[in-house]
Amino acid sequence: MKIVVCAKRVPDSAAKIRLAADGKGIDPQGVEQVISPYDEIALECAVQLKEAGTATSVTVLSLGPKESTKDLRKAMAMGADDAVLLIEDRPFRDPTATSEALIEALRELQPDVVFCGWKAIDDDSSAVAGLIAAGLDYAYASFVVKVEGADGGLRVSREVEGREEVVMVPTPCVLTAQRGLAEPRFASLRGIMQAKKKPLIEKPAGGGENASELVSLTEPPARAEGRIVGEGAAAVPELIRVLRDEAGLL
Amino acid sequence: MAYAALDFYDVNELLTEEEQMVRDSVRGWVEERVMPTIAQQFTAGTFDLKLAKEAGELGLLGAHLEGYGCAGMGQVAYGLICQELERGDSGLRSFASVQGSLAMYPIHAFGSEEQKQKWLPPMAAGEAIGCFGLTEPDFGSDPGGMITTAKPVPGGWVLNGAKMWITNGSIADIAVVWAKTPDGIRGFLVEKGTPGYTAPDIHGKWSLRASITSELVFDDCKLPEDAILPGSTGLKSALMCLSSARYGIAWGAIGAAQACYSEALEHAQTRIVYGKPIGKFQMVQNKLVTMANEITKAQLLALRLGRLKEAGKAHHTQISLAKRNNVHMALDAARNARDMLGASGITDEYVSGRHMANLESVITYEGTHDIHMLIVGMELTGLNALGND
Numbered sequence: 001m002k003i004v005v006c007a008k009r010v011p012d013s014a015a016k017i018r019l020a021a022d023g024k025g026i027d028p029q030g031v032e033q034v035i036s037p038y039d040e041i042a043l044e045c046a047v048q049l050k051e052a053g054t055a056t057s058v059t060v061l062s063l064g065p066k067e068s069t070k071d072l073r074k075a076m077a078m079g080a081d082d083a084v085l086l087i088e089d090r091p092f093r094d095p096t097a098t099s100e101a102l103i104e105a106l107r108e109l110q111p112d113v114v115f116c117g118w119k120a121i122d123d124d125s126s127a128v129a130g131l132i133a134a135g136l137d138y139a140y141a142s143f144v145v146k147v148e149g150a151d152g153g154l155r156v157s158r159e160v161e162g163r164e165e166v167v168m169v170p171t172p173c174v175l176t177a178q179r180g181l182a183e184p185r186f187a188s189l190r191g192i193m194q195a196k197k198k199p200l201i202e203k204p205a206g207g208g209e210n211a212s213e214l215v216s217l218t219e220p221p222a223r224a225e226g227r228i229v230g231e232g233a234a235a236v237p238e239l240i241r242v243l244r245d246e247a248g249l250l
Numbered sequence: 251m252a253y254a255a256l257d258f259y260d261v262n263e264l265l266t267e268e269e270q271m272v273r274d275s276v277r278g279w280v281e282e283r284v285m286p287t288i289a290q291q292f293t294a295g296t297f298d299l300k301l302a303k304e305a306g307e308l309g310l311l312g313a314h315l316e317g318y319g320c321a322g323m324g325q326v327a328y329g330l331i332c333q334e335l336e337r338g339d340s341g342l343r344s345f346a347s348v349q350g351s352l353a354m355y356p357i358h359a360f361g362s363e364e365q366k367q368k369w370l371p372p373m374a375a376g377e378a379i380g381c382f383g384l385t386e387p388d389f390g391s392d393p394g395g396m397i398t399t400a401k402p403v404p405g406g407w408v409l410n411g412a413k414m415w416i417t418n419g420s421i422a423d424i425a426v427v428w429a430k431t432p433d434g435i436r437g438f439l440v441e442k443g444t445p446g447y448t449a450p451d452i453h454g455k456w457s458l459r460a461s462i463t464s465e466l467v468f469d470d471c472k473l474p475e476d477a478i479l480p481g482s483t484g485l486k487s488a489l490m491c492l493s494s495a496r497y498g499i500a501w502g503a504i505g506a507a508q509a510c511y512s513e514a515l516e517h518a519q520t521r522i523v524y525g526k527p528i529g530k531f532q533m534v535q536n537k538l539v540t541m542a543n544e545i546t547k548a549q550l551l552a553l554r555l556g557r558l559k560e561a562g563k564a565h566h567t568q569i570s571l572a573k574r575n576n577v578h579m580a581l582d583a584a585r586n587a588r589d590m591l592g593a594s595g596i597t598d599e600y601v602s603g604r605h606m607a608n609l610e611s612v613i614t615y616e617g618t619h620d621i622h623m624l625i626v627g628m629e630l631t632g633l634n635a636l637g638n639d
Contacts, residue, residue: 074271186282187275189309189321192268 001055001149001171003046004111005080006102006129007039009064009071010122023216025091035071037184038117040078042177044184045147046115047079054149057081059109063101063205064088076195077187083198084109086205094210099131101207106136111172113154118143118176133174141169143178253281255337255508258546264553265326272327276334279308284338289598291460295453297345298460299379299421306376310335310346312354314494318370320354326556329501333552336502337509340608341461343502348417349373351495353380356426356437359490360481365439369424381422381449383413383466384488390415391621392637393428394485398468400429400438406475407431409438409446409468415615419464420449426479427466428488437479437487446471457611493566496616497559500572501552503580504545506609510580510587510602511541517591528590537586544579551575567629574622581609 011017012032020027035043049055060075062068063086072083086101093101106114114133119126133140139153145164146157153170159178169175187195229238244250255277262270283304291298305311309321314328323331328350336343354373357365357380372378389395398411409429419425425440425447440447449464481487515538518529528534555572558564584606588595595603613619624635 070267070270073267074274077271077275186279186308187271188307189272189275189313189323189327192271192275193321193323195271196268 001049001112002057002059002110003049003055003113003115004059004061004106004109005039005043005046005075006114006116006132007043007060007062007071007075008036008117008120008122009033009062009068010036010120013037013121019217019219023218024214025217033067033071035075036117036120036122038119038121038177038179040117040184041179041181042115042117042175043075043078043080044182045144045177046113047185048182049147049149050079050081052149055113059084059111061102061105061109062086063093063098066202069200069202072200073195074187076198076200077191078185079191081198083200085200085202087202088205090210092210092214093205093207094212094214095125095127095131096211097207097209099128099135099207101205102128102132103135104206106132113171114138114174116174116176118178129174129176136172136174139169139171139173140175141167141173142176144175145178145180147175147181253277253337253509253512255505256511256542256545257549258542259550261546261549261553265330269324269327269330272323273330273334275308276310276331277337279304280334280338280342284342288339288342288460289601289604292339292341292604293459293598295455295459297341297421297462301342302345302349302376302379304376305335305346306374309374310350311376312350312358312370312374314350315354315358315370315374318358318366319374320358320370321374324556325497325559326553329498329552329556332498332502333505333508335505337505339460339604340502340506340612341458343498343505344417344458344461344612347495347498347502348382349376349380351498352382352491353418353422353424353426355494356382356479356482356487356491357439360437360479360487361439362476362480364476365479369439373424378423379418379421381416381418381425381464381466382491383416383419383425383427384492385413385415387412387414387465391618393488394435396428396430396435398427398429400431400436400473400478402431403472407438407473407477409440409471409473411468413466415452416449416464416466417458418462419466420451421462422449425449425466426491427468428485434484435482435488436484437482438473438477439479440466440468440471440473440477444471444473457607459607489566492616493569496573497555497564497569499612499616500548500555500569500576503573503576503609503612504548504552506605506612507541507545507548507580507583510584510605511538511545513600513602514538514541514587514590517594521592534590537590541583541586544583548576548579565629567626570617570622570625573617574619574626577609577613578619581606581613584609 012034015031018027046058058080060080060083116129143159144156148155158165313321313323316322400407448467452463587602
């Protein structure tokens with residue numbers, strides 16, 4: 001079973017985000033870029049499936065700038081066998097064009113399983129994995145929290161509101177990883193040394209036109225300053241008045 | 251807020267991608283596995299052996315050694331590992347320094363093939379712990395005066411004497427012990443549980459509390475013939491181990507200083523006094539800039555030393571200068587950070603006080619600040635201020 005993990009380079013969740021001057025992107029200055037955490041969970045699960053003998057190989061596929069090679073080396077240090085980077089040539093690419101570029105690469109790679117995070121944490125679109133499944137006519141299971149090898153496919157547990165659903169998914173398929181599926185490992189020194197020698201192919205990203213265009217990015221409104229209404233029991237009447245008359249909560 | 255290490259001169263750019271990955275991986279591990287509990291470990295005076303095992307799994311122990319399950323990384327990568335471990339705690343870095351440079355290194359450099367095969371793989375994996383016995387109660391800066399002896403007897407050796415201030419002592423499965431023989435000072439491997447060998451812990455420390463420090467006592471301790479490290483030749487062999495460890499300390503100190511700086515900077519930007527952040531006061535800016543200034547110099551010094559070492563060109567006096575400069579820098583940074591934190595700085599919710607206490611040991615062990623000055627002084631003047639010659 002051959003697995004391809006789609007991994008996106010995104011700003012670290014702890015980074016302080018500032019908008020770029022054109023209002024259509026973020027200022028990359030001083031912002032650390034990492035593999036989107038849910039993609040990293042998918043990668044960890046794929047590597048564990050390989051270690052368990054369920055998968056035979058794990059390829060990591062990314063669409064992003066040239067600098068993404070650093071993320072792909074890290075993915076290989078964590079256990080992926082090889083990597084493909086589709087080098088981005090546009091300032092903005094929507095989910096449709098993203099999935100088209102990935103589908104072109106996936107048609108060549110011929111995986112049994114495509115593994116993505118359930119969303120990338122930069123744009124939260126949560127659309128690409130579904131578009132890939134539709135484009136390739138693969139089976140699809142989202143919000144996966146457990147995967148086991150089974151005859152003819154995979155037995156996966158999905159997180160559903162208030163319960164867990166177990167489904168049999170035939171291969172080829174697309175899965176999206178939810179938190180709890182696996183705990184990404186820290187790359188070991190042995191892994192880092194091996195990653196140097198693993199193949200990393202770079203080629204231009206394909207895909208058609210964007211189906212949607214980014215109009216603008218705006219920062220969320222600043223939170224209004226808090227107010228201290230008093231101290232101890234003496235503050236209670238005023239607090240109740242504020243909650244009732246001003247906030248309308250009581 | 252996530253930890254962001256100061257890198258004012260983009261030293262990062264001077265590192266290979268592999269070195270950056272090693273640093274990031276260790277930084278992530280320290281953040282997730284060490285930081286949540288290190289203050290408790292320090293207060294309780296305990297060392298978490300789980301961390302040793304995990305460090306082994308990551309390949310951090312003896313990372314600069316080749317073969318026998320060791321990672322075979324370069325000297326700069328080894329330095330960066332020390333930097334990130336000591337950003338967590340000097341005790342954790344001490345554990346790794348002793349394991350890698352003071353216990354594994356002499357076995358690797360001076361051991362027989364059997365000794366290497368037996369000990370290095372489990373030590374690299376963090377499954378066997380090592381310690382290093384050179385310093386004695388009455389011989390610290392002048393180890394050549396040691397009174398511990400190894401007397402040749404039929405079928406082996408008999409060890410008598412005591413070693414003091416031994417990191418990992420009571421948790422060590424194997425001790426590398428230096429003792430006087432009729433042929434001069436030699437290294438010996440002493441296994442835990444050998445009759446006549448005990449390792450009582452030293453209590454009451456207010457520094458390196460998250461690290462085990464013990465005494466090693468040898469009372470007619472009988473060792474087999476093959477306990478000797480065959481390649482060890484005199485005090486010089488022991489000092490070679492120290493050179494390797496001191497090099498790591500020069501890097502480790504940067505990590506401790508960066509942690510203190512990061513904490514002090516955030517506090518300076520958010521703590522309001524007289525209606526404004528304390529960072530708006532010139533005295534506070536002076537302290538922060540001095541810290542950043544000295545950290546930046548220490549980073550460049552350590553990196554240059556690492557590259558010299560990788561080229562086989564580093565001199566032990568250059569290592570002395572770096573250890574001396576960087577640890578002193580870190581202790582100053584920790585004291586200033588502690589001061590800037592005000593009353594909060596004396597609690598274990600902040601890291602600077604713990605680093606400050608730890609660094610008092612770091613400036614003392616592996617050659618004190620003053621001894622390193624005299625080593626460099628001897629190199630520059632050609633005149634030896636140490637000893638009676």
